[in-house]
Amino acid sequence: MPLKEGDIVTIWIDPKRVFLMKIEQGKRLDTDRGYILHDDLIGKEYGEKIAMSKGNAYLLKPIPTDIYSSLPRPSQVLYPKDIGYILYSSGVEPDSLVIESGTGSGFLTIALAYFLGDNGRIISYDIREDMQKRALFNLSILNLSNRVTFKLKDIRNGIEEQEVDAVFLDMPDPWNAISPIYPSLKSSGSLVVFVPTVNQVEKTYLSMKNNGFVDLHAEELILREYQVKENAVRPKNIGVMHTGYLIRGRKFIKENRN
Structure with a gap:
């Protein structure tokens, strides 16, 4: 065409x-x-x-990976190796209701909008209006801004939506948001958290364990690209290796049922 x-x-x-x-x-x-x-x-x-x-x-x-060469990113962004795994392991579908917190430059937001399509609902919480404006600009470049709703609110105070299929957190202290968001997640709904340091992994994992989440995993993904030349194939000297850690789990119902 x-x-x-x-x-x-x-x-x-x-x-x-x-x-x-x-x-x-x-x-x-x-x-x-x-x-x-x-x-x-x-x-x-x-x-x-x-x-x-x-x-x-x-x-x-x-394609989604093209954004890494072209779109403005004043903040650290999630990379395809992490985003692909996040989408796959969270179980989100084209009609899912998804909440993210820590909009940043909007690269995860873009991926969610791209894969969930017009029938998905994506709500992005952040406390910085400047970052949400940047994310909205990046979404508009790809004609995806109509698929996302931005809320200038602190997710640590809870979220307004109910029966949420998945929540993604990319923020300095995600453990402080886990208890507030728990009531809004569907039973068996997914929580996926991205953090850059191992001490954040421990705090987040234990908070999820103590706040009604099972099937818990703490993971790091490594991607190594190869330089391909005739008779000289080897790993590239420069690449995106360590980016951060993922902690994920699924909600169970804490209340006892008779």
């Missing part, structure tokens, strides 16, 4: 030059390999190659 104004496209020149953008008439993309007029992209299709003054560029349909 031909590209039109308002469509999202990834301009791939090489691994270090990847640009995610929305096509807008009258604008242009400037790079050290030349420039691209947005108007010239209208009518072209994903997968096409276009010539630049210093090489070629490829028009690709955006």
